[in-house]
Amino acid sequence: MATVRKQASTPGAATRERILDAARDLFAEHGVQAVSLRELTSHAGVNLAAIHYHFGSKEALLAELFSRSSQPIVQWRLELLAKVRREPDGRPVLEDVLEAFLRPALSSGRRQNATFVRLRARLALERNEATRRILRDTFDESSQEVIAAIAEALPDLPELELYWRFHFLIGSMFYTMADSGRIQSLSGGKCDPGNVEEVLARLVPIFANVFREGCNAAPVAAPSPLREPTVETNAAGEPSPAKPRKAKLNEAKSGAAKSSAAKPSKTRRPARTS
Amino acid sequence: MATVRKQASTPGAATRERILDAARDLFAEHGVQAVSLRELTSHAGVNLAAIHYHFGSKEALLAELFSRSSQPIVQWRLELLAKVRREPDGRPVLEDVLEAFLRPALSSGRRQNATFVRLRARLALERNEATRRILRDTFDESSQEVIAAIAEALPDLPELELYWRFHFLIGSMFYTMADSGRIQSLSGGKCDPGNVEEVLARLVPIFANVFREGCNAAPVAAPSPLREPTVETNAAGEPSPAKPRKAKLNEAKSGAAKSSAAKPSKTRRPARTS
DNA sequence: TCATGATTTACACGTTCGTTTAAATCATAT
DNA sequence: ATATGATTTAAACGAACGTGTAAATCATGA
Incomplete structure (x- = not known):
């Protein structure tokens, strides 16, 4: 026994x-x-x-896991933020601020737990109110400090523009953290967002430029091609080419897939003979 | 009846x-x-x-929903891509290419079904292989055409850099599509990523700059502050301050929450008297 | 050594899940 | 009008879910 x-x-x-x-x-x-x-x-x-x-409970486990795993990230971020270098005029170095924001998030503590990074990215897209609150309570304070530091580095950048660009930044950050494999697929494996140093070496200077670039970029100069699709879908996409499926009558003659589109053909209906 | x-x-x-x-x-x-x-x-x-x-089945419903809803998006994207304006030298206008990529994705057809945009963003972060395949089969072809058009607009941009920047672009795009509400929370409601025109007016010129900006941006000039957190967490975070919870013996004296941290105190254990 | 409390185990509970079935109902061509 | 096939309905299936509980096991100080 x-x-x-x-x-x-x-x-x-x-x-x-x-x-x-x-x-x-x-x-x-x-x-x-x-x-x-x-x-x-x-x-x-x-x-x-x-x-x-x-x-x-399962939910309490998630909350415990999240708060425990997040703590080192937030602490590291605040530490990096505190030792950001300063320009001769006393303003923070923008690149240092961005790295203070990004490096702890992408590295997830000192451990090899890269999986928590993915979990966080996944939860970041959740619309569940409880999940949102957890993320807010955990990360909003340090994020606001980062935003304040960026504003300090770029006093001429309008507040609204700062928020927009920060939004795009965390989009790129979360998508990198999520490791969806999409860009590996598109690039034929040449691009590897799993390499934190390689990501930082690109993301930091790129978004430093994004933040520094004034609102001078033409508002939306483009006359914009067209705004509506010309495809004539009726109500949803196709008229009704694919009939549902025969309800009774599993005649053996039409055993193969009908032809509708390219269904997974998961043996749509066993229809036992009994 | x-x-x-x-x-x-x-x-x-x-x-x-x-x-x-x-x-x-x-x-x-x-x-x-x-x-x-x-x-x-x-x-x-x-x-x-x-x-x-x-x-x-439920899974087949998802596949049908996705392929049907995606079709107008892809079609619209290809149409916009076909009518991208050209520079005097014959190269595509980068802004038009980016708009051809972004507008159909953010608008989701001509209908008001903004919810499919969110669904797509959510599935984009999924690691499920079946989901990834659906997304690949649906969007990779048109995405590759967009990438080719960008490469045509910027013949001097190294292929690897193009993929990296495209990765960051779709990160910003998906995060905008997901509408997580995070930037509204951070900005106090001043920033609204739900407004497609406002997003495009910012995202297109910003990433046009990102793509155009050569590899001249210092590789990673920053001496980089430190790379490890100084916080001394042992193995996971805290030593073991929060004891689990009393198993048996629900003595009434310690009825209130222990003190461990700040648990949701969801009445950890009913412990019915029976 | 033994008593005590913390921890682990095996098992069962009520619920809800995706799926299936057979009968009822509807639409329509003859 | 009626027969026929398409569609909808109500009810149920077995499986898996989160949760609860009492007993067994472990660790440890007196």
């Missing part, structure tokens, strides 16, 4: 930590909703009930 | 379309996994089984 006693594979690793590690990895890979507590605990090598014993 | 006959609220609206509309809205708002077929059908005002009758 007694299953396997203790295994002693990782002696000092407490159950809590194993759960948090597994949650970080699995939540980042598949999303919070898609991960069941059973696969989580089995992946962590702990008992199912351990989650409720140590955290109370 | 016969429940309610037909209701005739929207006479011509077929069941298929009601399902697709509801799926678009709900998937975009809460994510695919988080939406059950029951809330979907009840939101659409159709029977639960209608989804399997018309589409076969």
Whole structure:
């Protein structure tokens, strides 16, 4: 009996930590909703009930994971922000401010837990109010300090423009953090956003230019080609070429896929003969 | 009997379309996994089984929804790309190329279905292989045409740099499309990424500058402050200040929250007296 | 050594999920 | 009018979900 006693594979690793590690990895890979507590605990090598014993609920586990993993990032950011170099006129060096903002976010602490970076990027696009509040409470303060530092570095930049460009910056940042693999696919593997130093070496000077570039850039000079598509879709896309599917009558003659488009043809209907 | 006959609220609206509309809205708002077929059908005002009758499965519904909604976007993009203005030397106008790329994505066809834009942004961060393939199959071809047009407009820009900057561009684009509300929160509501024209008026010239700006921007001139956080977290964050929670023995004396950190205190354990 | 509390285990609960089925209903051509 | 096929309906299936609970096990100080 007694299953396997203790295994002693990782002696000092407490159950809590194993759960948090597994949650970080699995939540980042598949999303919070898609991960069941059973696969989580089995992946962590702990008992199912351990989650409720140590955290109370799945949601509480996520909150604990997030606040714990975020703390070093925010702290590092504030440290970097405090030691930003100054221009002769006393203003912060813009590149240093941007790096203080980006480096901790992209590196995710000193550990190899690159997976939390992905989790954060994923949660950043969530529209769930609870998730938004967690992100706000965790990162807004230090983000506001970064924004204030940028404003200090560029006193002539209108506040609204600063916010717009900051929005585009965090877009590029989160998309890099998410590691969607899209640009690897498009570039044939030549571009690797997983390399933090390579990302910073490009993102920092690029957005330093973006922020510095005054509002001089023509507002929207382009006469703009056209604004509506000429495609004549009726109400949604196609008229109604693809009929649903035969309800009864599974005649064997039309066994192959109809022809509608290119469906995955997942054997649309078993239609057992019984 | 016969429940309610037909209701005739929207006479011509077929069941298929009601399902697709509801799926678009709900998937975009809460994510695919988080939406059950029951809330979907009840939101659409159709029977639960209608989804399997018309589409076969939840996954097939998503694929159908995506391909149908994407088609006008891609088509519009290709049309705009075909009528991009040319410089006197015959090269494409970079701003027009960027607008051809961005406008259809941000506008989502001619309809008011801004929700599909959010759905697409959400799926873009998904790491699910099936989802990635859908996105690749749908958008890669037209994206490659955009990349080729940019390369044609900027023949001196190294290919690798082009891909990096395109990566940052689609990051800003997707984050704008996701409408996470973060920049509204940070800017106190002054910045509204939901306004497509306002986004384009800023994003197009900004990234035109980004692409045009040669590799002259100092590679990474910054001596870079420090690269590791000084915070001394052991293994994960905190030593072990917050004890789990009492297992048995729900003594009434310590009824209030322990003090650990600032937990949501969701009544960690009911511990019914029975 | 033993008592005690912290932790882990096995198991079951009620619910909700995606899916399926068979019958009822609708639309329409003859 | 009626037959026929398309569509909708109500009800149920088994599986998997998050959660709860009582007992077994472990660690440790007296």
